[in-house]
Amino acid sequence: MCEVGGKVVLVTGATQNVGLGIARAFGAGGASVVVNSRDPDRSAAAAKQLEHETGAAALAVAADVTDEADVAAMVGQV
Numbered sequence: 001m002c003e004v005g006g007k008v009v010l011v012t013g014a015t016q017n018v019g020l021g022i023a024r025a026f027g028a029g030g031a032s033v034v035v036n037s038r039d040p041d042r043s044a045a046a047a048k049q050l051e052h053e054t055g056a057a058a059l060a061v062a063a064d065v066t067d068e069a070d071v072a073a074m075v076g077q078v
Helices: 017-028 040-054 068-077
Strands: 008-011 032-037 058-062
Touching (some): 008 017, 017 032, 032 068
Parallel strands (some): 008 032
C-alpha cells in the first residue's frame, strides 16, 4: 500500500466485508478514516471499532452514495 500516514480517506461501504477491511488497512497505515454506510448506527459502531483496533482517528458519516445530495453533504462533512 502507498504511504497514507497523515492523509484522510473516505471509505464507502465501510461497515462490513471488503469495505471494513479497506478501512482497517488505511487506519493501520496511519490515515484518518471516514467510515460511510447508509445506516448511522452501523457507521458509528464501525468507526468506534476502527479507532479501537488501529488507533486511527475515525469519523462516521451516514450517506446513501446513490443520492447526489447525500454525497455532497458527506463530502462537506469530510
